[in-house]
Amino acid sequence: MGQVQSRLTISPTPTKLAWMMHLRMLTTMHGLCEVRQCSKRWKNLCPQTKNLQKCQMSSAGSSEMLQVTVDDKSGIATMTMCRPPVNSLNLEFLTQINIALEKLENSKDCSGLIITSKIPKIFCAGLDIMEMYQPNVDRLQEFWRTLQEMYIRLYGSQLITAAAINGASPAGGCLMAMSCDYRVMAPGYKIGLNETQLGIVAPFWFQDLIINTMGFRQSEMALQLGTLFTSEEALNLGMVDKIVPQEQVMETAIQEIHKWKKIPGFARQITKSALRKPSIDKLHSKREEDIANFRDFITKDSIQKTLGMYIESLKKKAK
Numbered sequence: 661m662g663q664v665q666s667r668l669t670i671s672p673t674p675t676k677l678a679w680m681m682h683l684r685m686l687t688t689m690h691g692l693c694e695v696r697q698c699s700k701r702w703k704n705l706c707p708q709t710k711n712l713q714k715c716q717m718s719s720a721g722s723s724e725m726l727q728v729t730v731d732d733k734s735g736i737a738t739m740t741m742c743r744p745p746v747n748s749l750n751l752e753f754l755t756q757i758n759i760a761l762e763k764l765e766n767s768k769d770c771s772g773l774i775i776t777s778k779i780p781k782i783f784c785a786g787l788d789i790m791e792m793y794q795p796n797v798d799r800l801q802e803f804w805r806t807l808q809e810m811y812i813r814l815y816g817s818q819l820i821t822a823a824a825i826n827g828a829s830p831a832g833g834c835l836m837a838m839s840c841d842y843r844v845m846a847p848g849y850k851i852g853l854n855e856t857q858l859g860i861v862a863p864f865w866f867q868d869l870i871i872n873t874m875g876f877r878q879s880e881m882a883l884q885l886g887t888l889f890t891s892e893e894a895l896n897l898g899m900v901d902k903i904v905p906q907e908q909v910m911e912t913a914i915q916e917i918h919k920w921k922k923i924p925g926f927a928r929q930i931t932k933s934a935l936r937k938p939s940i941d942k943l944h945s946k947r948e949e950d951i952a953n954f955r956d957f958i959t960k961d962s963i964q965k966t967l968g969m970y971i972e973s974l975k976k977k978a979k
């Protein structure tokens with residue numbers, strides 16, 4: 661990391677200052693001050709751990725949603741999602757993820773990142789549907805901006821990133837996994853962009869990401885049908901790179917990052933940047949428009965009705 665001379669521009673809009681103000685506003689609004697402190701005092705927080713710098717990121721008074729550890733020896737960070745029941749991505753959770761991503765990106769001790777889940781059988785259920793149902797419009801827009809930020813940070817990361825997909829990974833969960841460099845998945849789960857099945861539409865940057873991952877023809881079918889693929893189907897399509905038994909998912913991701921680390925970092929990073937920059941720049945240039953489109957779409961009566969029915973069907977199924 662110390663030798664990197666050129667980095668992807670992570671976030672020209674909003675500017676760094678605006679981003680800091682955005683974080684400050686969120687921390688004040690949602691009691692995330694511990695997270696900011698944690699983020700600042702990354703190393704000092706856990707002096708008792710010898711090999712691991714452990715940062716338990718938790719919002720004040722609530723359970724731990726995101727555990728981030730960095731292995732001193734290998735420089736591989738693990739970000740473990742733990743937001744019961746299904747790791748759905750709400751504004752606060754996304755904010756914590758973004759803060760952690762920013763911290764890891766700027767850490768000279770970190771060269772790789774694995775994203776995984778602590779919730780049995782679930783990687784990530786995608787966006788928290790309750791953020792989109794009967795929303796407060798200001799929060800809804802902030803929510804979408806924060807999701808855009810996560811994608812920009814993760815897809816544009818200079819780190820070697822791997823998703824250790826140890827459970828179901830629909831919609832936003834699939835976006836998160838596809839934003840990584842490598843995906844290892846356990847058998848017997850589903851992954852895909854199922855938005856149309858909910859009566860909603862994956863925005864252009866979700867679409868670009870899946871096209872970049874598995875080509876146009878397969879993507880246009882998958883996106884229109886909202887297909888959730890089995891692990892095996894996803895492997896055949898190139899949506900995931902390897903399937904291993906559940907208990908080997910993490911170890912396989914670690915081994916894969918070690919393999920990638922043998923490639924000269926500067927050459928790998930410039931190559932990654934060149935390949936991914938056009939998609940990231942496209943989102944940057946249309947960011948405000950995309951937020952407005954999302955707001956206008958989600959707040960339509962017909963979409964609210966459809967989301968309400970989907971939430972009911974999930975609740976019925978859960979009983």
Ligand SMILES: CCCC/C=C/CC(=O)SCCNC(=O)CCNC(=O)[C@H](O)C(C)(C)COP(=O)(O)OP(=O)(O)OC[C@H]1O[C@@H](n2cnc3c(N)ncnc32)[C@H](O)[C@@H]1OP(=O)(O)O
Binds near residue numbers: 855975
């Ligand atoms: C322009 C608009 C573009 C918007 C883009 C959106 C992208 C998205 O990410 S939309 C979200 C799409 N996600 C889904 O469709 C996933 C829905 N969930 C499931 O399919 C299943 O829950 C699961 C496969 C993830 C897990 O199944 P499991 O049987 O283990 O758990 P359940 O009993 O179904 O659920 C437990 C509990 O969790 C609630 N829940 C599930 N998913 C979500 C979610 N995405 N957001 C909020 N809450 C969720 C579910 O209602 C249950 O709650 P209760 O126990 O309170 O009934």
